Amino acid sequence: MGRLDDNWKEGKRFLPILSGEDEGFKKLFDEKTNRINRDNYEGHGFAWEIMNNCQEIVLGYEEKVGYCLNLVLRSIDMKTFEIIVEAALQMQCGEDINKVRDIIGIAMIKDVPVFGDTIELHENLKDIQSSIIKEGFTSFFDGEEKRVKITRFNDFDLNNSKEILKNLSCSHLITPGEIRIVNEKISSDFRQYANAAKFIDSLHLVIKEFSELLKSKTRNENQLQEYITRNPILFGTEYKSIKPKHCLGSEYEMDYALQRFDGIFDLVELESSSLGLYTKDGNPRAELTHAEQQILDWQEWLEEKNFYAREYLKDIRSPKGFVVLGRSESLNDDLKKKLARRNLTFGNKLQVLTYDDLLNKVETFLEIIKKSN
Structure with a gap:
């Protein structure tokens, strides 16, 4: 009709x-x-x-x-x-x-x-x-x-x-x-598309700038670490900020704390990008084991001081730890497998990353976004 x-x-x-x-x-x-x-x-x-x-x-x-x-x-x-x-x-x-x-x-x-x-x-x-x-x-x-x-x-x-x-x-x-x-x-969709385009542009910029810092023959470690603190996306999309010198009670002071969008904190130790992770004999270097132990000590303290943590450190609950040290180019295939096994041993408590791993995280995320669109 x-x-x-x-x-x-x-x-x-x-x-x-x-x-x-x-x-x-x-x-x-x-x-x-x-x-x-x-x-x-x-x-x-x-x-x-x-x-x-x-x-x-x-x-x-x-x-x-x-x-x-x-x-x-x-x-x-x-x-x-x-x-x-x-x-x-x-x-x-x-x-x-x-x-x-x-x-x-x-x-x-x-x-x-x-x-x-x-x-x-x-x-x-x-x-x-x-x-x-x-x-x-x-x-x-x-x-x-x-x-x-x-x-x-x-x-x-x-x-x-x-x-x-x-x-x-x-x-x-x-x-x-x-x-x-x-x-x-339509206005809401346009704002979302505009924000998405802006976000993708920011990922491209982070990849470009961080790559240039890592490639620089005269790279400054302080400058590199300052750049990381300004760009928490290097650790993943769940993080909104990186706070230096975060205190755990009066006993410990973390070098850096990663804050998620839900307000919860994870722990970070940033070591030099010029250091190797392993010795020529294939043993973990002292700087690596020291940074790992630092994270493990913080996690143990939080478990032992559970009452204190719940009362005064409400934003830190069973935090995951990150140690960032060295470059991937210093690792041959055997050492890469050894590092992967080491990370598996720590499980969700601790992850050892190179500075190149941080860059790869952003590059992988950008590729996923492009494919989804």
């Missing part, structure tokens, strides 16, 4: 509005109208009936009456028999915004355009219509108040801008509320 058959094949009966002073004619007309109303509008409220004859509604606000809905109607001038289109009826709602919403909901079902009398009221109207689309409204049927949901909005996935646009129907009036929902969602 098309719009012509759906809407106009059998015609529509409108509740007429009369203008002029011919009381006899008006009485005769009213009797016929009442008979039509009883036959065709049984169980429906006045708002449903009058909406069929409504050209548009203007949402206004008056100091003495509050919110008011001004209905522009077609009326018959009883003297000239001209059809007049005018703001013939005002429905006063006071400060009851729910009443306003319920009447506008009927207008949306009847495809009656609604406008705000001022820019501010038009913005209010968008909010009202948006809430009707999302939540519905209430109306009376056979004397009983019921919740009404406009059927054409049942398939609206408000989290999917493509689906919202797809479900906007050319066979119905598109309301300011629908436009607002589309605008808000």
